[in-house]
Amino acid sequence: MSQPSQQPNFDVRGAVDLSSLNRPTAPPPGAPGGAPEAGGYVVDVTEESFPQLVQDSTQYPVVVLLWIPTDQANAQLGTELGAIAEEFAGRFLLGRVDAQTYPQIAAAFQVESVPTVVAIVGGQPVPLFQGAAAGDQVRAVLEQVLQIAEGNGVTGRAPAQGTAPAAEAAEAPAPEPELPPLHQEAYDAIERDDFDAAVAAYEKAIKQDPRDHLATAGLAQVGLLRRTRDLDLQATRDAAASRPTDLQAQLDVADLDVLGGKIEDAFGRLLDLLPGSSAEDKETLRRRLVDYFEILGPADPRVGKARQLLAINLY
Secondary structure, X not given: OOOOOOOOOOOOOOOOOXXXXXXXXXXXXXXXXXXXXXXXOEEXXXXXXXXXXXXXXXXXXXXXXXXXXXXXXXXXXXXHHHHHHHHHOOOOEEEEEEOOOOXXXXXXXXXXXXXXXXXXXXXXXXXXXXXXXXXXXXXXXXXXXXXXXXXXXXXXOOXXXXXXXXXXXXXXXXXXXXXXXXXXXXXXXXXXXXXXXXXHHHHHHHHHOOOOHHHHHHHHHHHHHHHHOOOOHHHHHHHHHHOOOOHHHHHHHHHHHHHOOXXXXXXXXXXXXXXXXXXXXXXXXXHHHHHHHHHHOOOOHHHHHHHHHHHHHHO
């Protein structure tokens, strides 16, 4: 399975000052009233263990919570994410980073406020959300992360950590949920780098059930992988910079930005091209943006904002 062409993109620009929070406090993890201790599918990340966490993201998805564990709002989100991580039983690993203790890690993710949640898939950061969120919204975002991971061949399961409850550790790993036949066909095709066959399987699934949103998202993801398979990152960026009116060059860069988790950059690049474009080019841009919306899913707040801007620029 092809992995994203970019190298891990963590830009350490210096510590972020997160020490001025003035909000209700909570006990430390493990104390009554605080977030649970790490264990099961939850780990506390240090500067020493962070590189291994990034490496592990090539095997299974990693979700990173950048938090201050003794802040009440942070502790509540940490508790909720930990419960979801246990519920998903290794489909992703939750890594918790104390942003005050390890400001360099927070700076690497360009964190400006906590709590912030970021995924790492195949070594690449995928920004998710900041602040509190309802459990259903969090689950929807995490399902989208798992779809992106699957599309990139990151399909392993995280191992349970050493402090998992004994009864739970003794149980056999939960079996992988069985995919519908055409979804399995597409997944198998992706595994052997046969994107054309994956597209055909997803298109057939959509023809059978136009409301199959997972097939629609899968089709958009495979299209992205197929378009970017042979693109060289630096050459593509150089071409776009030297030919700012070349629509295809700009589309190529936007594709690589989405693949690398730079969603706002991709959206902004294409939305900025809409004013003054021909009707044909506007339709091309609209279709590409809709593909991105399908990949990210409706729960992603960046999608709603971009949809509004798209409508304004089209009509």
